[in-house]
Each structure stands twice: as structure tokens, then as C-alpha cells.
Amino acid sequence: MATRPDPPLRIPLSVPHLNGRELDGIARALASNWVGPLGPEVDGFETEFAESVGARAALATASGTAAIHLALRVLGVEAGDEVLVSSFTFCASANPVLYQGGTPVFVDAEDTSWNMAPDLLADELDRRGRAGRIPSAVVVAHLYGQTANMAPILEASERWGVPVVEDAAEALGARFGDRPAGTLGRLGAFSFDASKMITTSMGGMLVSDDPALIQHARKLARQAREPVVHYEHRDVGYNYRMSNLLAAVGRAQLGSLGHRVEARRRVFQGYAEGLADLPGVTLQAEVGWGFHARWLTCIRLDPEHAVADPEQLRSELWSAGIESRPVWKPLHMQPVYRDRGCPQVGGDVSERLFREGLCLPSSSSLTEEQVGEICGVIREVWHHE
Ligand SMILES: *Cc1c(COP(=O)(O)O)cnc(C)c1O
Numbered sequence: 001m002a003t004r005p006d007p008p009l010r011i012p013l014s015v016p017h018l019n020g021r022e023l024d025g026i027a028r029a030l031a032s033n034w035v036g037p038l039g040p041e042v043d044g045f046e047t048e049f050a051e052s053v054g055a056r057a058a059l060a061t062a063s064g065t066a067a068i069h070l071a072l073r074v075l076g077v078e079a080g081d082e083v084l085v086s087s088f089t090f091c092a093s094a095n096p097v098l099y100q101g102g103t104p105v106f107v108d109a110e111d112t113s114w115n116m117a118p119d120l121l122a123d124e125l126d127r128r129g130r131a132g133r134i135p136s137a138v139v140v141a142h143l144y145g146q147t148a149n150m151a152p153i154l155e156a157s158e159r160w161g162v163p164v165v166e167d168a169a170e171a172l173g174a175r176f177g178d179r180p181a182g183t184l185g186r187l188g189a190f191s192f193d194a195s196k197m198i199t200t201s202m203g204g205m206l207v208s209d210d211p212a213l214i215q216h217a218r219k220l221a222r223q224a225r226e227p228v229v230h231y232e233h234r235d236v237g238y239n240y241r242m243s244n245l246l247a248a249v250g251r252a253q254l255g256s257l258g259h260r261v262e263a264r265r266r267v268f269q270g271y272a273e274g275l276a277d278l279p280g281v282t283l284q285a286e287v288g289w290g291f292h293a294r295w296l297t298c299i300r301l302d303p304e305h306a307v308a309d310p311e312q313l314r315s316e317l318w319s320a321g322i323e324s325r326p327v328w329k330p331l332h333m334q335p336v337y338r339d340r341g342c343p344q345v346g347g348d349v350s351e352r353l354f355r356e357g358l359c360l361p362s363s364s365s366l367t368e369e370q371v372g373e374i375c376g377v378i379r380e381v382w383h384h385e
Helices: 022-031 040-053 064-074 095-099 118-130 150-159 211-221 244-254 257-275 310-319 348-356 368-384
Strands: 057-061 082-086 103-107 137-141 164-167 187-191 204-208 281-283 297-301 357-360
Touching (some): 022 040, 022 244, 040 057, 040 204, 040 244, 064 095, 064 164, 064 187, 064 204, 082 118, 095 103, 118 150, 137 150, 204 211, 257 281, 257 368, 310 368, 348 357
Parallel strands (some): 137 164, 164 187
Antiparallel strands (some): 057 204, 297 357
8 A cells, every 4th residue: 555645535436415305304204203214204215216116116224235135035045055146246245145154156247248247147057957956046236337238147047947136236227228227137136325326324225026025025124023913023034124214315315316327427428538548448338238327437447558557547546635446356256255165157357357447436426527637637647657
């Protein structure tokens, strides 16, 4: 790490973008005295969110990670089970498999979308299927605002009857064809962490077109309490509910989703124009099958032609008070999984992405001038070498 003192951080990677109506929501929730988890704000948020993504049922949760964990629980993932998971993603896509005592099997990314490679998934499902070792589920992550190539992923999974969970934590507002991210698999999980497209400070949502799955998840999220007057428990549950106060914030934020996606796409466009002529710099492409919500703009630096590597560039930006961040380190490289001997399918593509990728500031509140300034710092690095 740098020995010089840290400069003041002026432009963070991705910050919450409030619209002013959050306070009204919180005031309404406080005035109603629904201050705990559960309440009319939670009910309203679930209904409005389900409507906005076109899912039949939704459950508000304490976090995106909790939503993924509940998805695996209601699909019956148990100790000793195997679950195929994207390797190029955040640890929260795979940790719930470990919570269940199962083993994640990591599937590499493809160069085009940076998401799970459908051909690798199909081969692995066929190989396991023929050997009578059908995995319990597939967890596919949609990174940085873009969906994976869902058609072949669903086709391969359906061939072996394996349910697909979409980790759409980074892809709220994205579409595969005309279908919103998170609504193509059996269940979809979203996150409202402070850095995400919209936020409740922390929180998540689980959606499905199967209301029975959501109903089961709802029970598990409330300590699996049985519907009787006293406290009766036959199953292990969790306290994974969302606070009614935070749901009020979520409802206010949801109203701005369209604007937030537009703003982040504009940020991307600013970088695309500002960096177009720099040798060795490419941006994560918008692949033909869908609509990229551009949660984060990520660039890739070709080691043969780029003037700097991602770490040099990150450090230059940091000196200017600008936060950038390496792309996800593939999970098959993470000690927590490697030390447990979790298997992997392929791995070269995500390892190369990790060596060459960098996430740039992408808040929806970034101004055109700020994007221009960031491009200016990068251009200076290119012209000084
Ligand atoms: C943010 C994120 C999550 C987890 O969301 P939390 O709300 O922080 O638990 C899961 N998967 C991916 C890919 C994410 O980026």
C-alpha cells in the first residue's frame, strides 16, 4: 500500500442517492408506531417491488445475503449437497451454500458478459447428471448491472430439473430480453445495501412467481414460528425480516429507480466517450440479449496495450481523492473456499478479468463534470507514460 498519507476522498465508488421523500416515509412509519419489523410499510414495499419487477410474490429481508440463504432453504439445499455458483462474483452469492453445509462448485465467467459461461454450466450439468450427481441448485450472479445469458442457462438447468436462483443484487433495473433480472429463475434475490442501485441502508428482497416458495421463506425469516397462539417451532428459522422503518425508505427509493438507472447509464456513456481513444482500455460491453443497468462502470486494461495496470491506475486515482476498486476476485481463488476444497469448472476467464479489471466511480449522483474530471486523471496517466 502507498506510504503517502491518504488524500481526502472526494469521489467515492458508489454512494446512496436520496430523493427527499425518504424522510416522509420514515415520519409516516414513526407516526403509525409500526417501528419493528413487519408493518404496513413492509407490506407496501413488497407489493410495489413485486409489481415493479413483474413477480407474483416478494419477501423483504434484512439483506440480500439473507434473501439468497432463504432461497436455498426453500429449495431444500442441505448438508452434503452441491450447488453450482458463478465464480466471478461477491462472496454473498456462495456463502449461503456453506451456511447450509453444502459445497459450492464454481463455474467460470465468459468474456462477453463477464457472467457465468452457459456452455461450461451445460457441460458440467450433463457430466454430473449422467453420473447421477445432480446438483441441488444453480446460483447465477448478474454482475455490475448486466444479466447472464439466461436462455441457455435455464435450458441446461431444466434439462436436469435443477432450480436456478438469480443473484440480482447488482442488477435491479436490468433486463434479459424484456424480462427484468431476477424474475427468470425459480427465485431472485436483490440487495438494498448502501452501494446498490437503490438503498434501504441495508436490506434485500426475495421474489418468485411461486407464492408457496415465498410463503415458506416468509415463515423461515420469522424464526419458523408455527401459526398458533404460543411460540411453537418445528423447524430452524432465522431473524431475517426487514424493519418497517427501512421499508418506508425503500418505497421512497423505488419511485426513483428509473431515474437512477438512466443516471448510471449516463455515467457509463461519459466514460465511454472520455476514454474511447486510450489504447488498451475497453469498457464492459452491453451484450445483445438485454438491457444493462450499469450499476458500476468497469473498465478492462489490456496488458499488451494499456499504459498502466489496474493497481497503478487505482493508486493514481486514489491520490486525486477518487475511489476505484478491483473487480471481484473469483471465488475459486478465495481462501475460504479453496481451503475447503470447493471444486471449480474452468477459471481462466475470471482470473484474467480480475487481473485486468477496475470499477470506476458510478454513483447516480455523479455530475458530468466529475466524470470528466475522472477521465482527465486517467488520460493524464496515459499521456505521461
Ligand atoms: C451486494 C451483493 C450481495 C449481497 O447483498 P447484501 O445486501 O450486502 O447482503 C450479493 N451478491 C452480490 C453479487 C452483491 O453485489
